[in-house]
Amino acid sequence: MSAARKKPTPRTASSIISARLSAHIALEPRADGNILAWFNGYSVGLGKFSTAAVEQAQRLRTGLPLTSFSAARSATVREVDLLVRRLARSGLLEYRFGPPKGGNDQVIIEPQMPEYWPQVAKLAANDRIVLSRFAYMRRRGDEMILESPLAAALFRIRDPKIAATLTSLATPQTLGKLRRQDGFPGAELIGLLLDCGMLFRVAAGSSGLRADEGDDNLVLWDFHDLLFHTHSTEGRQANPLGGLYPYADTMPPPPSVRATWPGQAIDLRHLLPESPNRGSSALNLFRARHSTRDFDDNDPITLAELSQFLDNTARIKAHWENRADLGDGSGPMIAYTVRPYPSGGSSYELELYLTVANCRGLDRGFYHYDADRHALVPISVQPQDIEAQLDSAIFAMDAPNSPQVLITIAARFDRISWKYSSIAYSLVLKNVGVMMQTLYLMAADMGLGGCAIGNNNIDRFARMTGVEFHVEGPVGQFALGRAWIEPE
Numbered sequence: 001m002s003a004a005r006k007k008p009t010p011r012t013a014s015s016i017i018s019a020r021l022s023a024h025i026a027l028e029p030r031a032d033g034n035i036l037a038w039f040n041g042y043s044v045g046l047g048k049f050s051t052a053a054v055e056q057a058q059r060l061r062t063g064l065p066l067t068s069f070s071a072a073r074s075a076t077v078r079e080v081d082l083l084v085r086r087l088a089r090s091g092l093l094e095y096r097f098g099p100p101k102g103g104n105d106q107v108i109i110e111p112q113m114p115e116y117w118p119q120v121a122k123l124a125a126n127d128r129i130v131l132s133r134f135a136y137m138r139r140r141g142d143e144m145i146l147e148s149p150l151a152a153a154l155f156r157i158r159d160p161k162i163a164a165t166l167t168s169l170a171t172p173q174t175l176g177k178l179r180r181q182d183g184f185p186g187a188e189l190i191g192l193l194l195d196c197g198m199l200f201r202v203a204a205g206s207s208g209l210r211a212d213e214g215d216d217n218l219v220l221w222d223f224h225d226l227l228f229h230t231h232s233t234e235g236r237q238a239n240p241l242g243g244l245y246p247y248a249d250t251m252p253p254p255p256s257v258r259a260t261w262p263g264q265a266i267d268l269r270h271l272l273p274e275s276p277n278r279g280s281s282a283l284n285l286f287r288a289r290h291s292t293r294d295f296d297d298n299d300p301i302t303l304a305e306l307s308q309f310l311d312n313t314a315r316i317k318a319h320w321e322n323r324a325d326l327g328d329g330s331g332p333m334i335a336y337t338v339r340p341y342p343s344g345g346s347s348y349e350l351e352l353y354l355t356v357a358n359c360r361g362l363d364r365g366f367y368h369y370d371a372d373r374h375a376l377v378p379i380s381v382q383p384q385d386i387e388a389q390l391d392s393a394i395f396a397m398d399a400p401n402s403p404q405v406l407i408t409i410a411a412r413f414d415r416i417s418w419k420y421s422s423i424a425y426s427l428v429l430k431n432v433g434v435m436m437q438t439l440y441l442m443a444a445d446m447g448l449g450g451c452a453i454g455n456n457n458i459d460r461f462a463r464m465t466g467v468e469f470h471v472e473g474p475v476g477q478f479a480l481g482r483a484w485i486e487p488e
């Protein structure tokens with residue numbers, strides 16, 4: 001008797017990647033061929049395109065398969081490719097992973113950095129892959145999202161089976177084994193996740209743990225520290241950032257002064273001297289200190305003043321050594337420095353970088369302050385990055401003009417995380433606060449003006465210095481110069 005023939009299972013079309021406009025974006029083709037992209041009442045010009053390209057562009061509402069225009073053949077396809085890349089660079093696109101002809105989205109990729117473009121890393125069946133220790137899933141609204149401070153995009157996971165597959169990748173697995181798992185989403189999605197740093201390859205026999213992922217500097221980062229750094233700065237995330245009053249419609253502003261505690265208060269006022277510390281220079285300095293956002297372009301800070309300012313606030317005064325206390329006397333000797341401001345554990349991980357716009361005796365440019373030699377070392381950067389840095393400072397201060405010198409406070413993260421677990425990044429930020437107050441007080445003492453700036457772009461700094469964002473990066477900024485004084 002012949003065996004019953006198994007009914008062939010219908011082949012399901014495998015999922016593809018399509019580019020589509022983010023939900024809040026509208027394209028407006030003008031009669032002259034120019035296309036505008038509109039979002040939240042703002043528009044961006046995307047350039048002039050042919051009628052055929054404009055027609056094709058309408059498909060970006062539902063999704064244009066990446067393969068349909070990346071292999072540029074006709075002039076129209078090349079135009080669509082250009083348009084899509086311009087939209088991508090402006091952060092106006094997302095990428096859908098799902099069945100080719102409609103159907104549910106399995107994953108939606110949301111770029112977090114302008115230069116993100118979906119790339120599928122090539123994988124062999126015996127490649128062992130594992131989840132990055134920096135990747136995590138969480139609920140956002142009514143969706144599950146997969147994020148990582150290392151990734152240039154986040155993945156909205158719409159299919160629970162994909163979430164389950166990702167969970168199984170907590171342990172290294174070969175692609176071959178993964179393929180046999182129920183709900184395997186296809187090698188293409190695995191390749192996309194690998195390219196983004198959500199997953200990484202591990203060598204056979206390796207545990208797939210901390211030391212196998214990335215370089216020595218990445219090993220030193222705790223998960224929450226790297227996430228905090230990338231999500232509280234500009235450059236590697238697309239969340240709204242800064243003083244946007246996001247809860248103004250939801251609740252009234254919290255009071256400026258805390259409500260008093262119940263209980264009998266001990267009044268301190270009658271204990272004050274009649275004429276409180278009139279001669280105290282510290283008191284005078286505290287009183288004089290204030291933020292200056294408007295600088296006198298006709299009478300800029302001089303190089304001699306800058307030299308004195310840096311000498312007084314940041315220069316290394318002495319060197320010393322001590323053995324690391326590992327409890328048994330086996331710790332290595334550690335080199336330390338003495339500087340004018342306090343620093344957690346004497347780490348002194350902070351470095352000053354100067355963007356000079358207008359300083360008498362010093363060329364416009366970007367410099368590192370060598371705190372040991374008391375010298376400025378020029379760093380060659382693109383002029384547009386200098387402009388962008390100064391423009392961001394003007395925007396952050398809502399200032400009429402650029403600071404004369406913009407000081408970027410950067411941290412050498414390894415210097416502090418080599419010693420401190422769990423509190424490393426918080427110590428860096430506390431040290432930045434100490435440094436800011438030091439700069440404020442010295443500016444006041446020298447008759448200069450300054451203003452702290454709470455935001456910095458870690459991606460731009462990485463581009464300017466060529467140093468990766470997790471190795472050394474900006475954690476604060478300070479605008480410096482001679483204050484503009486209104487004539488009487």
Ligand SMILES: Cc1cc2nc3c(=O)[nH]c(=O)nc-3n(C[C@H](O)[C@H](O)[C@H](O)COP(=O)(O)O)c2cc1C
Nearest residue numbers: 289290291292293396397398436451452453454455
């Ligand atoms: C950590 C920190 C971040 C700040 N960021 C900004 C900023 O981005 N833009 C700005 O105009 N002022 C900024 N400031 C300055 C404050 O707005 C200012 O200190 C505050 O309004 C009090 O005014 P005063 O400094 O003149 O006493 C910052 C101050 C600190 C300490």
